[in-house]
Amino acid sequence: MIRIVSAPKGYSKCLDMSSDKFIDQVLKNWRNRLQATYSSGSLVEAYCHQVNTCIQIALLCVEEDSQKRPNIGKIVEKLNEIDSAIGELPQKVSGMAMHNNKNIGMRKESEDIKGQHQNINLMTGPSCSELEAVDARETSSNAVEELIVVRTEEKWKIIAFLLLESKSKKIVILPIYGIGGIGKTTFERLIYNDPKFKYYSRVWIHVSQIFDLNKIYESIILKLSEKESRANERQMINSCLLKLLSGKKILIVLDDLWEDGQFHLQELKDMLYHADSNIIILVTTRSQRVAGIICTNLQPYKILPLTNDMCWDIIKQRSAFEARDDKKQLTDIGREIAQKCGGVALAAQSLGFTLRSMNFDQWMKVKDSDTWNEPVSNDASLPNYVLASLKLSCSHMGSSLKKCFTYCAIFPKGNKIAKDDVIYQWISSDFIKPTKILSDMQLDVEKSR
Known part of the structure; x- marks a missing residue:
């Protein structure tokens, strides 16, 4: 999409096309690629139908009227339908091997496009907050596990x-x-x-x-x-x-x-x-x-800030501190980290999760990090120690987790992310490896137990 918009590969001629002509051109390009890969005419037609459905879904997703845009559930349902249709067709092993090779090539190509992203200047438009009256920090009344210490x-x-x-x-x-x-x-x-x-x-x-x-x-x-x-x-x-x-x-x-x-x-x-x-x-x-x-x-x-002892209690709970063998050596360090939370529960919770898998030296690095002294935000309603704690949590994530976390930036502001769907997307992007994926029937059985 970046290449089409920025026209580095000769797509500039598409700019004056009507939407119908552009879609026809895209389908024609896909048909040529598929015919070069598969000998079966029925399989080519099935894949062309799949491409057409994906284009239609994409067009609905950018409808000017947000009420007409499909939610993630509808999108996944449509994609599952075309996946099932393809799965019903007989496929030769050789064809599948070629298809897999094609996917690998496309993944490499996407990495290449990702690398070009920083060098491409696209036309700016309204921000998400101007387009939609939604907020990424949306809350609910649902009873969830909360740490209430005082x-x-x-x-x-x-x-x-x-x-x-x-x-x-x-x-x-x-x-x-x-x-x-x-x-x-x-x-x-x-x-x-x-x-x-x-x-x-x-x-x-x-x-x-x-x-x-x-x-x-x-x-x-x-x-x-x-x-x-x-x-x-x-x-x-x-x-x-x-x-x-x-x-x-x-x-x-x-x-x-x-x-x-x-x-x-x-x-x-x-x-x-x-x-x-x-x-x-x-x-x-x-x-x-x-x-x-x-x-x-x-x-x-x-609402008054928590005391340092209260923040330390939250950190201990979130980091499973009492189960650690080295808790005596970490107590004084942990108390110093708790002081840096500024009495804010969110900062304490974020740090608690971060410290859970860390050793003594890593706890020391968190305590002495320069991030605590860096100006992070000018927003007086969100003090520096809150954002500093979140920044530290992010910087200490493992490489796989960072990829998963960064991937979530593709979702628009206010979008409600379907947990199971995004996990499948992480797996397909090779960020994480699948362990045990249950079918819909198996999930129904699990729920009924």
């Missing part, structure tokens, strides 16, 4: 306070603010999943930097009614919300709020207020200003 007492105080306030107020809004990585979302999730709110209808919304009131309302409607909203006007949305919120106890989480426009935030509060409802709203934000604007009757709650 927030339990804080959680009980907040829950008791919220329940008490909700007895006398129809709507209670509590903003929770603090620097990035401090543990706001984790703390919020603890409250959200607590049994004391089991009789509440609960809604979790990841807001992100792109504030879209309609999407927030649609998310609330979807999660309360379990149906997609067909309302497209504000009055209709308000009417729908009124019915869903009426007479209910509801806990709403607005996670990662960045919007600081007073008008928009007031409009949001007005839409969520209903006289015969009992609504508790939790908001997380990095900004104290945003927290001050969104709050109504409660003071914003600031």
